[in-house]
Amino acid sequence: MIHSATSDDDEFVLEVDHVWKIYCRNLKRAMRYGVQDLGREVFGKGRERNPSDLRPGEFCAVKDAHFQVRSGECVGMLGPNGAGKSSMLKLINGLIKPDSGSITIRGSVGAMIELGTGFNPVLSGRENVYINGSILGISKAEIDAKFDQVVEFAELGHVIDSPIMTYSTGMKMRLGFSIGANLRPKLLLIDEVLAVGDVGFRMKCFAHLRKLVEEGVCIILVTHAVAMLNRVATRSVVFDRGAIVHDGDLETGCVVYEETMGASDRVGNKAESKAQASATGVSITAVEVYDDHGDTNKEFETGQDVVVKVEISSQPNAQELNLVAALWSPVHGRIASMSSASQNVVFGVTGESKVTVTLKFKKIPLLLGAYHFNLSLYGPVSTDFHHRVTGVGHFRIVGPPTCSLGRGIDGIVKLSHQWKID
Amino acid sequence: MYRQTFLGLFWAFLPPIANTAVWIFLRQQGVFDTGEMAVNATLYILTGMILWQSFSDALQMPLKILNQNKSMISKLRFSREALIMLGLGEVFFDLAIRMLLLIPAFIWFGVSPSWAMLLAPLTIILMVLWAAGIGLLLMPIGSLYQDIGRFLQLAVPFWMIITPIIYVAPETFPGNLLVWLNPASPLLLFSRDLILVGGSSVLTPAILLGLMAVPMFMFGLAVFRISIPVLVERMST
Numbered sequence: 150m151i152h153s154a155t156s157d158d159d160e161f162v163l164e165v166d167h168v169w170k171i172y173c174r175n176l177k178r179a180m181r182y183g184v185q186d187l188g189r190e191v192f193g194k195g196r197e198r199n200p201s202d203l204r205p206g207e208f209c210a211v212k213d214a215h216f217q218v219r220s221g222e223c224v225g226m227l228g229p230n231g232a233g234k235s236s237m238l239k240l241i242n243g244l245i246k247p248d249s250g251s252i253t254i255r256g257s258v259g260a261m262i263e264l265g266t267g268f269n270p271v272l273s274g275r276e277n278v279y280i281n282g283s284i285l286g287i288s289k290a291e292i293d294a295k296f297d298q299v300v301e302f303a304e305l306g307h308v309i310d311s312p313i314m315t316y317s318t319g320m321k322m323r324l325g326f327s328i329g330a331n332l333r334p335k336l337l338l339i340d341e342v343l344a345v346g347d348v349g350f351r352m353k354c355f356a357h358l359r360k361l362v363e364e365g366v367c368i369i370l371v372t373h374a375v376a377m378l379n380r381v382a383t384r385s386v387v388f389d390r391g392a393i394v395h396d397g398d399l400e401t402g403c404v405v406y407e408e409t410m411g412a413s414d415r416v417g418n419k420a421e422s423k424a425q426a427s428a429t430g431v432s433i434t435a436v437e438v439y440d441d442h443g444d445t446n447k448e449f450e451t452g453q454d455v456v457v458k459v460e461i462s463s464q465p466n467a468q469e470l471n472l473v474a475a476l477w478s479p480v481h482g483r484i485a486s487m488s489s490a491s492q493n494v495v496f497g498v499t500g501e502s503k504v505t506v507t508l509k510f511k512k513i514p515l516l517l518g519a520y521h522f523n524l525s526l527y528g529p530v531s532t533d534f535h536h537r538v539t540g541v542g543h544f545r546i547v548g549p550p551t552c553s554l555g556r557g558i559d560g561i562v563k564l565s566h567q568w569k570i571d
Numbered sequence: 572m573y574r575q576t577f578l579g580l581f582w583a584f585l586p587p588i589a590n591t592a593v594w595i596f597l598r599q600q601g602v603f604d605t606g607e608m609a610v611n612a613t614l615y616i617l618t619g620m621i622l623w624q625s626f627s628d629a630l631q632m633p634l635k636i637l638n639q640n641k642s643m644i645s646k647l648r649f650s651r652e653a654l655i656m657l658g659l660g661e662v663f664f665d666l667a668i669r670m671l672l673l674i675p676a677f678i679w680f681g682v683s684p685s686w687a688m689l690l691a692p693l694t695i696i697l698m699v700l701w702a703a704g705i706g707l708l709l710m711p712i713g714s715l716y717q718d719i720g721r722f723l724q725l726a727v728p729f730w731m732i733i734t735p736i737i738y739v740a741p742e743t744f745p746g747n748l749l750v751w752l753n754p755a756s757p758l759l760l761f762s763r764d765l766i767l768v769g770g771s772s773v774l775t776p777a778i779l780l781g782l783m784a785v786p787m788f789m790f791g792l793a794v795f796r797i798s799i800p801v802l803v804e805r806m807s808t
Contacts, residue, residue, distance in 0.1 A: 172804065183715045183805050190797045239803070242648050246800045260648060267643045271575050284649045 160255060161217040162336050162367045163241065168250035169200040170211035170236050170391075178206045198248045210236045212391040214250075218336070223358070223368040225378040225399060227406040228388030234371045237388070238262065238338050241369065256335025259285065261342050264325030270314035274305060274324060277313050281328050295331050302357075303327035304350070323350060330357050337361065340371045355380045375403050375480075376559070379552065400517055404545045407519040410479040430464030431498065431535040433524055436542045450548045451516055451563050457508040457542050459524060463498035469529035470496050472506050474522050477540075481561055484520070495528065514563045515546050583668040587620040594620075594737045606739030609768045611680040618673060618766055619736035622695065622759045625666040627727050629702035632658040633710040633795065634720055637802075644799065645806045651799050652792060655707070662699055673766070685769035691762050694781065698758035701784040705754065707791025711798035715805065735760060742772060751776055758784070 173179040182204060190196060200209060211233045218224055226234045239245045241252060242260045267284050268277045278299055282292040292299075300306050303323040305316075313321060326342065339358075358381045362368060370382055378385070378399060385402025387395035387409065395405040440446040441454035449455055459472060471490040475483055489495065489506065498504045522542040526535040551559045573579045594616050598605055608615045636658040637644065644651060677684065713719030734755045741747055750756045750773055757776035764771035771777065 179805050180715045183801055184712065186801050187711050187715075187798050190801060191794055196801075244645065244648060244800065245804050258648065260646075262646045263642075266646045284643070284647060286649065 160219075161253075162220050162255050163218040163369075164253040165214050165216050165237075165241070166251045166253070168211055168214045168237075168240060168247045168252060169198075169209055170233070170240060170245070171198065171200065171203065171207050171248045172210045172236075173204070173207045175206040178204070182207070196246060196248060200249050209391050211240065211247075214388075214393055216386055216393065216396050218367050218369065220335070220367055221362055221365045222384060223362045223370060223382045225375075225382035225385045225402065226369055226371045226388065227373075227375065227378075227385055227402060229410050231390075232388035232409070233391040234388050235340060238340050238369065238371055241336075242338055254336060257286075258336045258338065259329065259334030260338040260340075261326065261329040262338065262340040264329070264342050265321040266325075268313050268321060268325070271312055273312055274300075274309040274316070278309075278324070278328060281325070285328070299324075299327045299331050302330065302353075319347075326354060330354070330361075333366070335366065337366055337368045338371075339368060341373070351377075375406060378403070379550075400550050401545075401547055404517055404519050404547055407478065407480050408543070408545070429467070429533075429535050431467045431470065431526060432462060433459055433526055433536050433538045433541075434462045434503070435460040436522065436524065436538065438542050438544045447544050448547045449513065449544060451514065451546055452512050455510040455513045455544060457510075457522065459506045459508065459542075460503055461496075461498055461506060461526065462501075462503045464501060466497065466500050467528070467535070468497040470498065470526060470535070471528045471531070472508075473525040473527065474508055475524075477521050477523060478518055478561065479521075480518065484515075484561060513546070514565075516558065516561055516563055517546050517548070517551050518561065519543070519545050580668055583665045584672060586624050587617060587669055587672065590620045590624075591617040598737075603738070605737060606741075608739055610682055614673075614676050614680050614682060615763075615767065616737050617676055618763050619759070621666070621669045621672065622698070622762055623731055623734065623736050623755070624669065625662055625695070625699055626702045626755055626759055627731070628662045628665060629659070629699045630706045631723055631727070632662055632703060633706040633791075634713045634723070637710055637714055638720075641806055645803045652796065655703070655792065655795065659699065659703060662703070663696075666695070666699070682767070684766075687765045687769035691765040694758055694762040694765060694777065697781045697784040698762060700788040701754070701758060701780060704784065704787035704789075704791040707788070707795045710795060711802060714798075714802045730755060740773065754780070757781075 173182055186196060200212070203209075214233070214237060226237065228234050236245070238260075240247055241254070242258060242262070267281050269280065272280065275296075278296060279289065279292055283289070287295075300309050303320075303326070305320060305324055305327075308316065308320070313324075316324070322342070329337075355377075358368060358370075362381065362383075368381070370378070372378060382399055384397065385395065385399045385406075386393055387402050387405045389409040394409060395402050435458075437445055437458050438447060439456040439458060440449065441456065443456075457474070459474075461470070461472070471488055472494075473486065473488040475486040477483055487508075489508075494506070496504055496506065520543070521540050523537070523539040524541060525537045527533055528535070551557060573582060576582060591613065595613050597603065598612060598616075605612060633655065636654050640654055643649075644654075709719055709723070713723075730753075733749055734753055735741070735749055736759070740750050740756070740760055750760065757773050757780045760773045761771045761777035761781075764773070
């Protein structure tokens with residue numbers, strides 16, 4: 150159920166209350182269920198359903214989503230493809246209805262989902278500004294008043310009387326963004342549209358969005374461009390397979406998002422690690438991450454010590470073993486690789502015993518993000534493969550914040566450096 | 572509507588002219604018996620064709636509008652009823668343009684209009700609303716199952732044949748079932764009678780259907796409104 154409410158106090162602008170959305174991937178069944186659902190709606194039986202009571206072929210695209218957004222907040226909605234972000238945005242925008250739960254919105258909603266939707270290609274830019282504006286609920290008088298502003302923001306004054314079909318994709322998106330940006334809703338929904346135009350125009354868009362937030366508009370931003378988020382977002386909500394796995398500060402949200410990106414890798418790699426287990430009987434049996442106090446930990450700050458302990462067991466005796474550790478980021482891929490042999494640490498395991506190998510990173514220089522290891526065991530020569538495990542030893546760097554605005558450090562690693570003026 | 576065409580409004584005139592020409596030719600060849608017509612056969616068939624074209628346009632309009640604007644409907648939040656109003660506007664615009672054809676035809680065949688003709692706009696509006704109402708009820712299922720669209724393409728020409736447009740409506744059983752059981756007939760024939768002769772033999776079914784036209788359209792609009800979120804979930808754009 151989607152409610153509209155009016156309120157002038159500092160209450161939530163948006164309240165998503167335990168919302169579920171059910172879809173069906175099978176085309177024929179989806180059509181059949183569609184007819185059933187239509188029948189229920191037309192005969193006034195409503196569409197509230199028990200989410201645990203799924204029909205064959207159905208799945209939950211949004212599972213028990215629950216969050217609120219206050220005036221002047223800009224929330225970045227993150228998650229891998231198919232995590233439920235766009236469905237959530239459609240639910241908030243009222244394009245589709247929840248199957249269970251409710252959404253309450255206090256104030257008007259504006260949306261920028263796929264810019265340029267609704268443009269008529271044979272009409273001029275000028276005519277399309279008026280048509281698109283009226284579709285979005287702006288009166289002609291309002292458009293008259295804002296027309297010059299819209300055209301100036303889009304930087305399209307020289308072609309505004311040419312048909313839209315003669316515009317480039319970037320020009321169409323600029324015009325679409327400019328029309329949407331000149332709306333003044335209480336809640337603005339933006340889906341993957343921040344790749345508008347060139348860098349200069351993009352920065353102008355961010356500046357405009359920041360101004361809207363300062364004016365009290367609340368914005369929900371869906372994007373995969375995590376690095377761009379901290380230009381405008383103040384909070385993040387991360388979706389993974391339909392459920393919210395993080396609701397809170399942006400930095401942690403970005404890290405959790407990276408982890409969710411790697412989650413599918415990890416699932417795949419379990420099978421891989423089994424497949425690559427060698428018949429030699431020497432194997433990696435446990436991997437744990439510790440802090441410098443000797444406690445198991447998964448969250449660190451840049452510059453802290455990170456200790457990885459790898460337990461290795463062997464059925465027969467094994468000598469001159471070499472452990473190779475590759476450090477991975479789900480987003481950036483392989484960051485570094487190191488072998489124990491490179492520091493002359495080769496070791497043996499006597500039959501049916503265990504050995505623990507410690508890999509210590511002093512003052513780890515990694516910046517915000519999620520990381521894990523892929524470990525391989527070789528020896529005595531590099532072609533003697535024993536065992537490989539992937540996606541193990543997960544840890545996160547959760548602080549200090551990075552800055553992509555050019556006023557701090559950013560990237561994967563913090564390099565020791567010094568600036569000076571000669 | 573016709574901006575990206577070379578012939579422009581000619582495309583609005585073409586269907587009734589072409590259809591009328593074919594049927595008049597066939598009639599002159601004696602291929603079929605049209606019955607005794609109250610006015611000149613060309614004028615009779617042309618008027619019927621113009622009205623049928625509007626009935627058929629209005630019937631197919633909701634599904635056409637939905638398919639044409641899928642991307643907008645699934646991405647933008649706006650009053651979707653506006654699309655139906657736009658569709659109706661197009662149907663009425665085309666109808667008005669085609670009606671202009673009747674002016675030279677009336678003059679050419681020396682038919683003088685009766686006062687009853689002034690009632691025709693009302694019955695034509697009711698006919699269009701009735702057809703659009705049927706179209707609106709078919710639209711939700713038609714959006715899920717393309718069978719409906721395909722069926723309409725197949726059924727509309729056949730439906731035209733069983734509607735007394737190119738021949739005079741039979742008044743005796745079982746021929747009169749073409750009027751009583753055919754939802755396209757009563758308002759269409761009544762409107763044509765008002766335009767051409769002033770009185771009509773299909774008064775009773777026309778009044779019955781005329782009374783149902785507005786409620787039917789409103790019911791169709793309500794179903795359309797309720798069904799859109801269900802359809803958007805299943806739309807591929």
